[in-house]
Amino acid sequence: MLKVCTVTAALLTVLALTSCAKRYPLTGTVVSVDLAASTVTVKHSEIPGYMKAMTMTFPVKDKAVLRSLSPGDEITADLVVSRPEYRLENIRKKPRPAGNK
C-alpha cells in the first residue's frame, strides 16, 4: 500500500509539472515599467485561490504593450503561470476617468 501511495504521489508530481499553463484574471494598477528588463510592476488585487493583494513585478513578452503602459494605469490582464515561469498576457488598460490625468 505504501508503494502504491508513493507511485501515485510521484505521478501527481509529474502531472503537476507537465500540465498546461494556468491562467488567472488579474486587475491592478501599474506602479512602474522596466522596458530593458521587459517587466511591469503592478499593485494587484487578490487573485482568489492563488495570491493575496500585493505589489509585484511581472515579465511581459510584448514590448509594444509595455511601452503603452505608464504608472497609474489601471489594467486587467491574464496572469499565466507555467512553473517555474509566470508572465502577464492580454493586458488591457481601463480608460482613465476624464479630468484625472
Ligand SMILES: [Cu+2]
Ligand atoms: Cu502577487
